[in-house]
Amino acid sequence: MSWVLYREVVMDQLQQAFEVNRESIPAAAERIARAVAEDRIVHVFGSGHSQLVALDVVGRAGGFANVNPLFDPLFGRAERVEQFAAALLSAHRFQPGDVLIVISHSGRNPAPVEVALQGRAQGLPVIAVTAVAFSRSLPSRHSSGRRLFELADVVLDTLGAPGDAAVALGPELSAGPTSTVVGAALLQAVMVEAAARLLAMGIRPPLFRSGNVEGADAQNHALRLRYHGRVFPLI
Template sequence: MIEARPQLPDRVRTLLDDLDAAAGEAIGEAAGLLLDSVEADGIVHVAGAGHSLAMVFETFYRAGGLAAVRPIWDPGVFPLDDAVRSTRVERRTGIGRAVVAAAAPAPPDVAVVFSTSGRNPYPVEVAEECAARGVPVIAVTSARASEGATARTATTLADHASIVLDTRVPPGDVVHPAAAPRTAAVSTILGAYAWSRVLAALDDLAAARGADPPRWTSANVPGGDEVNAALLERYRHRVPELTGDGPSGPRPVG
């Protein structure tokens, strides 16, 4: 007898298929926008709060990832040393704007903002302020989660984006058990998959153009340290978070 596959893997695979269907064209558009920016010597400013910071980690100083990436964030939204504070700060007005003001993005830079619900002031302000500075925004968010979330702002993250990657995360994030979900959050799985698809599309586009965008190499393979040393020298003054040469934003807010 062949044992049936567990229900959770089936639901995750269905969500991945949903993401492919919903974000197909946007994947290529995002790849094109990012490659245009990097080729013009721009910086990709990446933001998120709470558990969306997992996606910021996924984009920054990552093997195979773009080197021209700067994380912009307020320490107050980091949940590992004060989880309750991180929720409070994400909902407070003015913090997102201050983070962008400190980073001062400008064309040809691009911003990528991760937020599953896209309804809290912090990610919305980051996107709104970047757009106001002429910096196009790629929003990685879920329309379904946004519609089902408490509205804490007059607009959503998607409202300020040039490109929206819909991750298809359900309201509440969790998917198990199917009849009454209470565990097994999927936002990080879907967000990481969406970002990997963007990087793959960017690589294909770069190959077609004959371009070679700056990308990190794993430090655990031969020659990796040498490749990365050159990139560190190239970007350390524009991405101070690479070497700890400067703060990324305001001090933590209580």
């Protein structure tokens, strides 16, 4: 049964990814905890299906209220167009002390590269979520010749297969992408660690509660007011 094979691939990749990123997860969490402690913003960007991973840490139960989505309204259709990301970023402001998370499976297309370059130019630490071996095997499509993993201060390696689809069904026929499930798991692990570090510092992390839990609405509303004007209210 092919679904069983996919399950095994995902479980094995998750286990390996958590082991490979044993040092990267705390390193990323430390930067995010520091940003929260200093009342700064965590910006997150992904284009195309990478945007699914970005949105997984935006405005949800158990998530930080200071996460600002750099939303791609074209859902990746202009990911290969240089200067497209510059237009997107014109609606957002990076400030000293902020953190930037950029997600891209291949890490080669202009949009994520440009976002990372802009973050670096403004002094933000860049956290990349990408498949490093796959990205190394590809030339950049950006005029700088750079790939996302080369621009990051911390890299969360998803260990994704070339082309992402991990279950071979026949000649040039594969199914079962893993980048979303592994990327989201790694990023959520970072957020959990960041929240724990804030508690250890004596700081209550600004985490949303589920709107389906009694009494959560008032707390969530207060968090939205706290970051009003600095976080795009996508959700």
